[in-house]
Amino acid sequence: MAEADEGVAGHAEAARGRPASTSRQDVARVALDLFARLGYDDTTVDDIAAAVGISRRTFFRYFESKPDVVWGEFDAELGRLRDRLAEAPVSEPMMDVLRRSVIATNRFGAGELDELRIRMVLISSVPTLVAHSAVRYEEWCEVVAGFAAVRLGGRPEDLGPQTLARAALGAAMAAFGCWAADEGVDLEDEVDQAFRLLATGFADPSGAI
Amino acid sequence: MAEADEGVAGHAEAARGRPASTSRQDVARVALDLFARLGYDDTTVDDIAAAVGISRRTFFRYFESKPDVVWGEFDAELGRLRDRLAEAPVSEPMMDVLRRSVIATNRFGAGELDELRIRMVLISSVPTLVAHSAVRYEEWCEVVAGFAAVRLGGRPEDLGPQTLARAALGAAMAAFGCWAADEGVDLEDEVDQAFRLLATGFADPSGAI
DNA sequence: CACTAAATTGCAGCGACTGCAGGAAATCCG
DNA sequence: CGGATTTCCTGCAGTCGCTGCAATTTAGTG
Numbered sequence: 248m249a250e251a252d253e254g255v256a257g258h259a260e261a262a263r264g265r266p267a268s269t270s271r272q273d274v275a276r277v278a279l280d281l282f283a284r285l286g287y288d289d290t291t292v293d294d295i296a297a298a299v300g301i302s303r304r305t306f307f308r309y310f311e312s313k314p315d316v317v318w319g320e321f322d323a324e325l326g327r328l329r330d331r332l333a334e335a336p337v338s339e340p341m342m343d344v345l346r347r348s349v350i351a352t353n354r355f356g357a358g359e360l361d362e363l364r365i366r367m368v369l370i371s372s373v374p375t376l377v378a379h380s381a382v383r384y385e386e387w388c389e390v391v392a393g394f395a396a397v398r399l400g401g402r403p404e405d406l407g408p409q410t411l412a413r414a415a416l417g418a419a420m421a422a423f424g425c426w427a428a429d430e431g432v433d434l435e436d437e438v439d440q441a442f443r444l445l446a447t448g449f450a451d452p453s454g455a456i
Numbered sequence: 457m458a459e460a461d462e463g464v465a466g467h468a469e470a471a472r473g474r475p476a477s478t479s480r481q482d483v484a485r486v487a488l489d490l491f492a493r494l495g496y497d498d499t500t501v502d503d504i505a506a507a508v509g510i511s512r513r514t515f516f517r518y519f520e521s522k523p524d525v526v527w528g529e530f531d532a533e534l535g536r537l538r539d540r541l542a543e544a545p546v547s548e549p550m551m552d553v554l555r556r557s558v559i560a561t562n563r564f565g566a567g568e569l570d571e572l573r574i575r576m577v578l579i580s581s582v583p584t585l586v587a588h589s590a591v592r593y594e595e596w597c598e599v600v601a602g603f604a605a606v607r608l609g610g611r612p613e614d615l616g617p618q619t620l621a622r623a624a625l626g627a628a629m630a631a632f633g634c635w636a637a638d639e640g641v642d643l644e645d646e647v648d649q650a651f652r653l654l655a656t657g658f659a660d661p662s663g664a665i
Numbered sequence: 666c667a668c669t670a671a672a673t674t675g676c677a678g679c680g681a682c683t684g685c686a687g688g689a690a691a692t693c694c695g
Numbered sequence: 696c697g698g699a700t701t702t703c704c705t706g707c708a709g710t711c712g713c714t715g716c717a718a719t720t721t722a723g724t725g
Contacts, residue, residue: 264671265721291711302674307713342659374591381590382583406634410650411658413626421618428613441619448657449620450551473702474690500680511705516682 274299274309278316283365287317287373314379317369321383325390328352332394341398342446345391349419350438360434367427371420384420388412418445483508483518487525492574496526496582523588526578530592534599537561541603550607554600555651558628559644569643576636580629593629597621627654 277298281290292313296306310316331348355363370376388409395408402408422437486507490499501522505515519525540557564572579585597618604617611617631646 262671263669263723265673265723267672292713293711303712304675304714305673308672311713313712340660377590377594378587381587385586404634404637406630406646406649407653409630409634410627410653413630414623414654414658415626417622417624417626418619421615421622425613425615425618437615440615444616444619445623446657446659448655448659449623450655450657451549471702472692473700474692474704476703501682502680512681513683513706514704517704520682522681 268305269299269301269309271309274301274306275316275319279362279365282317282369287369287376312379314376317366317376318380318383319366324352325386328387329390329393332390341395342442345394345415346439346442346446349415349442350435353434353438355434364427367423371424371427384416387419388416391415414445415442418442477514478508478510478518480518483510483515484525484528488571488574491526491578496578496585521588523585526575526585527592528575533561534595537596538599538602541599550604551651551655554603554624555648555655558624558651559647562643562647564643573636576632580633580636593625596628597625600624623654624651627651 274295278290278295281294281298285294292303292306295313295316296303299306301309328348331351332344335344335348370380389403389412392403392408392412395411396403396405399407399411403412418441419438422434422441426432426434426437483504487499487504490503490507494503501512501515504522504525505512508515510518537557540560541553544553544557579589598612598621601612601617601621604620605612605614608616608620612621627650628647631643631650635641635643635646
């Protein structure tokens with residue numbers, strides 16, 4: 248998690264060797280456009296490479312895999328979430344920190360929201376991407392479990408932190424899914440609601456439900 | 457979800473045509489053994505087919521994909537969970553029904569537990585399987601969301617049912633993961649604990665955590 | 666101009682998966 | 696008995712994602 252995405256498009260100061268012919272962002276933009284128009288499965292890596300003007304081999308130097316394109320700068324976001332959780336005052340209740348941090352990490356400008364919606368619709372509807380997402384979510388869970396272990400006591404692998412982390416992931420996925428499916432909904436509100444549900448618990452105190 | 461696994465190894469009464477040379481279970485047993493010994497990624501479909509004594513092409517008539525082998529009769533279990541949830545008396549609180557049903561669906565005999573542990577360790581540690589699992593878990597969530605929609609009101613796609621379903625999935629995954637990682641733990645206890653956590657919620661009433 | 670560093674590329678190859686068309690083994694019926 | 700039918704098995708050709716390797720291009724540097 249240190250020197251994240253160096254090697255390709257690393258914004259080094261001294262441009263010594265042959266300059267990169269394109270950038271991660273450019274490839275992602277072109278690819279997402281193709282995905283939206285042709286469908287994810289019907290867009291081959293060859294198609295993307297051809298559209299960008301690079302070889303297939305080079306595509307795999309910009310992205311580890313085809314599904315990775317849809318995830319964009321997930322690693323960076325994950326790092327920011329980790330930082331927010333770590334920097335929160337210990338006096339603030341755990342679930343408040345979590346809710347606030349997740350919301351803050353996913354606050355996007357109006358210009359980015361359209362692209363984000365495309366990404367989320369793809370991630371939650373294309374089986375190949377649903378599958379790949381699990382690997383990414385695993386990293387997300389590790390971050391949250393680490394935080395939960397500090398607050399609850401015990402190790403991140405213990406049942407408490409694990410349950411919280413994976414349940415929190417579920418809440419986030421539900422919020423993003425509902426937002427992606429319905430144009431007239433605010434992302435922040437959805438996340439807020441989902442995490443409040445999680446904090447309160449699903450048992451009806453009266454036992455009536 | 458009707459005629460589930462007919463076509464291959466369908467236990468028909470009148471054995472009319474050419475008899476099947478093996479069965480889904482046999483293939484799964486052999487494959488799991490290879491996975492445990494060689495590792496999942498280092499076992500090719502050719503290896504499995506050769507070990508069973510069928511052709512690679514035939515393997516794909518028994519299982520849709522290589523990762524599907526690890527999941528065994530997941531479809532059947534899912535059906536049983538759906539039935540349990542549907543048959544529960546409306547007077548019983550939602551979270552109690554859910555916890556009880558998940559536990560009941562995952563009650564295995566001592567003989568099956570070893571194989572289950574192998575399956576769960578694979579599913580939660582091999583990236584390819586982690587990825588594939590997401591697709592299966594999606595079906596699980598649909599079942600739980602359907603149940604939650606009935607209890608909470610609204611549609612299964614709404615935020616409430618979705619949050620509960622995905623959070624419940626998280627609790628189940630945490631419980632299974634902890635059980636698979638630690639030999640000295642009872643599966644039922646773990647699931648019970650995780651779902652009680654979920655019902656209660658993670659917020660400390662005093663706000664001290 | 667030679668040297669070095671970095672990016673790109675083609676190629677050969679693996680492994681999962683699919684559609685198709687044909688072959689093999691069993692039963693049914695005339 | 697023998698053909699028709701049914702069901703299953705198989706090989707082949709091909710697509711697609713992905714990887715390692717070795718060569719090539721394109722820049723800056725001494």
